[in-house]
Amino acid sequence: MHELTCPACGSPSQYNFRDYVLSCTFCSASFRFDAESGRKDLFTDHYIIPNTFDQVRVKEHVQEWLKRLHHKPGVADKEFVVLDIRGESIPFWVISLEVHTAWKGLVQRNKRPTDSKLGSEFIPESGNFRRTYRWAINARTNVCENWGMARLHEPKEPVGVTWDGFPMDSTCSRGRITPATEGEKSFYDSREFFEFKYSNGLPILGCQIDSDEALRRAKTHVEWYHYNLATLHCDYLLDSRHESDIAGIQLVHVPFWHATYAYRPTNFLRHLYRPVEKHVVLEGVRGGIIKGELGLIHRDKVQINAMVTAAAALIFFIMGAIWSSMFMLVALFFGVVSGMSAYIAMIKLEERKRMTHLVTPHAVKTQ
Ligand SMILES: [Zn+2]
Structure with missing residues (x-):
């Protein structure tokens, strides 16, 4: 930390020189500082989306979300315990861009041709398509320092996301618990010129990434995304070209809340299920659940099924050994079901691992 005087109001303050943009705690003016020449330049493209949430409302929203997911909403309050709630105003570079993609490929015919020639x-x-985005790039060096931030983009198309950037409008408007009111501003349009007061108590994280890197990353992300979209149009994609038009770039502080909760079943499952901490991320304007881990996922259920049927198989095997070989058949049945459940649970785990550590798209890797 070093002391500097603000170029706008002249007040002295402590600053971290590793941050790309510095903000005065007295007048909220943002500026860039060149340590070599000592030059300070005011930075005006700095905005903040006001935080309107607090811990109490975040907890209410998480509980409501869990209630809606639970098959018996009445017992959700007893079975789910919210453990920790924390909020932060995180800096993002928001790049407005339009990307035009032209692709070429081969499509398989529905009917086999009479001609038996290969191919x-x-x-x-x-074909070609064009889309516009307000693409958000996390301005922190470690995008994994906040849970869920590294993979916020959830496209409608069946595309495996391998990038950390995301389209701000669709991402930050999803997962709403409260219905939209008439004439309300969009998430992005609710931004104000940067002032500390708009964080409403949330710690404000510093911007660590410069705008050139943000632009480069946004372009790469959208082009990868468009490459993946192009592969959906044909069976063999041969060529795809992308042209990006950058319309603008702004630094925007965005309020996010992170909550953890645990699932503690009240029925017989509690003997079989070890409570694990699960995470939820909310945006701090309307409390939309942007990303959330489910309390008891399908794989857990299959795993429990495998354990229960394995126990049954053992019991019937013992009964078969003592009394009648008929029980052996029942034991065999449970043994098979247990084996299959364990196998499915294993596949689901592999699938999840693959989805979270996705590889780079093929074309990029081999070029
Ligand atoms: Zn100042």
Whole structure:
């Protein structure tokens, strides 16, 4: 930390020089500082989306979300315990851009052609599409310091996300518990020129990434996304070209809340299920659940099933050994079910691992 005087109001304050943009705690003016020349330049493209939430409301929203997911909403309050709630105003570079993609590939015919020549069942196809985004790039060096922030983009298309950036409008408007009111501002439009007071008590994290890197990353992310979209149009994608038009870039502090909770079943499952901490991320304007881990996921249930049926198989095996070999057949049945459940649970775990550590798209890797 070093002391500097603010170029706008002249008040002395402590600053971390590793931050790309510095903000005066007295007048909220933002500026860039060049340590070599000592030059200070006011930075005006700095905004903040006001935080309107507090711990009590975050807890209410998380409980409401859990209640809606639970098959018996009445017992949700007893079975789910909210453990920890924390909020932060995180800096993002928001890049407005339009990306145009032209692709070319081969599509398999529905009917097999009479001609048996190799490759004759494929016909060449081409097309193009254009989309505009307000793409958000986390301005922190470690995008994993906050849970869930590294993979916020959830496209409607069946595309495996391998990038940390996301389209701000669709991402920050999802997961709402309260219905939208008429004439309300969009998430992005609720931003104000940066002032500390708009964080409403949340700690404000510093911007550590420069705008050039943010632009480069946004372009790469959208092009990867568009490459993946192009592969959905045909069976063999041969070529895809992307042209990006950057319309603007702004630094925006965005309020996010992170809550952890545990699932503690009240029925017989509590003997079989070890409570694990689960995470939920909310945006701090309307409390939308942007990302959340489910209390008891399908894999857990399959795993429990495997354990229960394995126990049953053992009991019937012992009964079969003592009394009648008929029980052996029942034991065999439970043994098979248990084995299958364990196998499915294993596959689900592998699938999840693959989805969370996705590899780079093929074309990028091999070029
Ligand atoms: Zn100042």
